[in-house]
Amino acid sequence: CNSDTREVKSVSVLEGDSVTLNSDVKVQGDNMILWMFGPEINRIAEIYKQVIDMFNSNVKFGYKLQMDSQTGSLTIRNIRTEHTGLYKLSIFSKRGTAYRNFSVIVYARLYVPVITRDSSQCSSSERPTNQNCSLLCSAVNVSAVTLAWYKGNSLLSNISVSDLSISLSLPLEVEYQEKNTYSCVINNPIRNQTTHLDISQLCQTCAGNSIIN
Structure with missing residues (x-):
């Protein structure tokens, strides 16, 4: 049969x-x-x-x-x-x-997302009046993934894509002096990769465009 x-x-x-x-x-x-x-x-x-x-x-x-x-x-x-x-x-x-x-x-294999600071904020004229630090989490050549910002364990924002080999980025604003923990996570149905934000490293210095990965 x-x-x-x-x-x-x-x-x-x-x-x-x-x-x-x-x-x-x-x-x-x-x-x-x-x-x-x-x-x-x-x-x-x-x-x-x-x-x-x-x-x-x-x-x-x-x-x-x-x-x-x-x-x-x-x-x-x-x-x-x-x-x-x-x-x-x-x-x-x-x-x-x-x-x-x-x-x-x-x-496709996942690589850790990269967190960068908006370099336009690194002018001395802007720093005293702007209490927020603008950040961007990015991933390149990705497909079928979700990129997300977390504050502790709480989801703040995310973006998903199904297309092949494109670049993703997701903005975030934090206060210079705040003590909350933030992380950027990229994941597909099999695996995830996380980059933790160090506010003191990215938001307290303007010596070049700092990067965390």
Whole structure:
């Protein structure tokens, strides 16, 4: 009989890591296990009569694919964002055909956000009359992330983006003498990175445009 539920298992992974898509079967006799990828449904790996064929998957994956000879599970090593997509598994046996689908999302690595001060405030004429310090938290070449300012554990503001490889920035104003703790956090569904604000370092000196990262 055929088992074709077409259920899709979602898999999230960080760029540069390895991920294994499990077949949950054991290769027997003349079973055939076939992996396909992408909207073109290209064949990328197959086991038939216990012989592995990787087709021309090296063109797309650069020899990053590995197929388990005992189970037919597929491992993608050093995965890249361009490997995001739908992976289709077909298992052909004497008992029928089974299908499994995996939706793989590869997130770019996160780097700590950078906090800078608005350098225009560093004129002596402005400092005495302006009791606030203007700051900017920035992140470059990011996708599918949220950038946020926190005061202690309380969210102050945030901005999200889903586009590929863009730059984000989020402003914040604090008082020169205040003692509250602030932090800028960037996160995706897998990981987060935090930079803590040192008000005394950024807001009490005008010797250049100070940076915290």
